Amino acid sequence: MAQFSIYIVEDDPLYGEILEYQLSMNPDYIIRRFNSGSECLKELYKRPDLVTIDYSMPDMNGLTLFKKIRDFNPDLPVVVISGQDDINTAVEFLKMGVTDYLVKDDNVKSKLWNSIIRIRENQSLRQEVAELKEELGRKYEFEKIIKGASPALRKVFTLLEKASNSEINVSLTGETGTGKELAAKAIHYNSNRKKYNFVAVNLAAIPRELIESELFGHEKGAFTGAIARKQGRFEDANKGTLFLDEIAEADLNIQTKLLRVLQERELSRIGGNEIIHFNVRLIVATHKNLEEEVQKGNFREDLYYRILGLPIELPPLRDRGSDVILLANSFIEEACKKNNIRNVLKLSAPAKEKLLKYNFPGNIRELKAIIDLACILCNGDEIIPEDIRFSGTRARLVGWQEDKTMEDYYIDIVQAFLKKYDNNVVLVARKLKIGKSTIYKLINNNKIHLTI
Numbered sequence: 001m002a003q004f005s006i007y008i009v010e011d012d013p014l015y016g017e018i019l020e021y022q023l024s025m026n027p028d029y030i031i032r033r034f035n036s037g038s039e040c041l042k043e044l045y046k047r048p049d050l051v052t053i054d055y056s057m058p059d060m061n062g063l064t065l066f067k068k069i070r071d072f073n074p075d076l077p078v079v080v081i082s083g084q085d086d087i088n089t090a091v092e093f094l095k096m097g098v099t100d101y102l103v104k105d106d107n108v109k110s111k112l113w114n115s116i117i118r119i120r121e122n123q124s125l126r127q128e129v130a131e132l133k134e135e136l137g138r139k140y141e142f143e144k145i146i147k148g149a150s151p152a153l154r155k156v157f158t159l160l161e162k163a164s165n166s167e168i169n170v171s172l173t174g175e176t177g178t179g180k181e182l183a184a185k186a187i188h189y190n191s192n193r194k195k196y197n198f199v200a201v202n203l204a205a206i207p208r209e210l211i212e213s214e215l216f217g218h219e220k221g222a223f224t225g226a227i228a229r230k231q232g233r234f235e236d237a238n239k240g241t242l243f244l245d246e247i248a249e250a251d252l253n254i255q256t257k258l259l260r261v262l263q264e265r266e267l268s269r270i271g272g273n274e275i276i277h278f279n280v281r282l283i284v285a286t287h288k289n290l291e292e293e294v295q296k297g298n299f300r301e302d303l304y305y306r307i308l309g310l311p312i313e314l315p316p317l318r319d320r321g322s323d324v325i326l327l328a329n330s331f332i333e334e335a336c337k338k339n340n341i342r343n344v345l346k347l348s349a350p351a352k353e354k355l356l357k358y359n360f361p362g363n364i365r366e367l368k369a370i371i372d373l374a375c376i377l378c379n380g381d382e383i384i385p386e387d388i389r390f391s392g393t394r395a396r397l398v399g400w401q402e403d404k405t406m407e408d409y410y411i412d413i414v415q416a417f418l419k420k421y422d423n424n425v426v427l428v429a430r431k432l433k434i435g436k437s438t439i440y441k442l443i444n445n446n447k448i449h450l451t452i
């Protein structure tokens, strides 16, 4: 067990010594003795784990001292040791929240010993309950922010929890609108860094020539237009989390600078000499396949390994089964509130069917926009299929690329099905109406990689 600090307030030096001697038999107990209440009060800021007080002290009586201790720390256990065997005083103290009331008799040493054991047991139980509550709170928070209950999302929740409980860098992948930024925020706000800043930078949204100054800051006059010193986003995120969205868009020059800064955990602003140390957790996101970008020579391999950390893939909405309806209902509720629609609208059965059949290339962001519009178009209490409008340009084949061959598409499709059905080759073969051996051949020839 950890060390346990006990303050003894006792004006009788002999009695104080006896108590100290008895308690110091336990090597975990760190004892300090005070001859008066005021001396003890001055040292409370050092956060003892327990205070024992004599009922009658020269400078203040036990009751006054106890009230002052309570004002300072309402949770600190206090044991009163009194020369008076007066039941009324004992009851009064106990009602006020004293942990124990002991009478100075021949057995007081062993009674105090047992009382401390009980207090410690209680404290560790309370701590355990608090920890369990916090853990529960965390789960609740994740599920409150990131809505969904599909098996694909459950796997993500497990990883998000691991990420928030640790300090590891995180790399989020997933198609546009799958909730990468939301996941990054959820990690931050469930982590020990939550009291500090969550800073998001979208590298695709900033002109190339400004990225360096945005990330690392600049000194006044560092370049034309630098009219004042500017702190960079790394500094803004100190002790917190820096979310670099669209990391694949960083050019090789920025990649090199990022690598150096991340390796050394220090930076200097453009045009400055001062070395600035920082402490950030990095979360990066991209809708591209970074490994492929490394192979193509577009992304530095050493930087890739430095930022990879814990990779988390956000599944596309079409792989989240009935989460589509769960999310739709939640967005309907939000939209009705926002638009002052009194009765929360319902999704009719054919409307649900229409949503479930769609492939949502824009994922959750697209679903949200579709639902917002449907709530406005809806005439009754129920959303009907006609209220649900898919934008023609978006309902295209996902992943369409001119340089892909028919075989590439074939492989993509089989790979996607294997992922969706947990690598169940027999089931995938049945769904796609192809032979099992065809799939096994693709796996054996390393054309398909089974992912977990």
Ligand SMILES: Nc1ncnc2c1ncn2[C@@H]1O[C@H](COP(=O)(O)OP(=O)(O)OP(=O)(O)O)[C@@H](O)[C@H]1O
Pocket: 145, 146, 147, 148, 174, 175, 176, 177, 178, 179, 180, 181, 182, 183, 245, 287, 327, 364, 365, 368
């Ligand atoms: N599971 C979810 N529950 C509720 N809302 C969600 C969920 N996932 C995403 N959203 C919402 O969908 C929208 C898009 O999410 P977000 O911006 O996090 O996606 P993204 O993957 O970062 O997109 P992009 O790659 O385009 O930057 C946001 O409004 C977000 O709040």
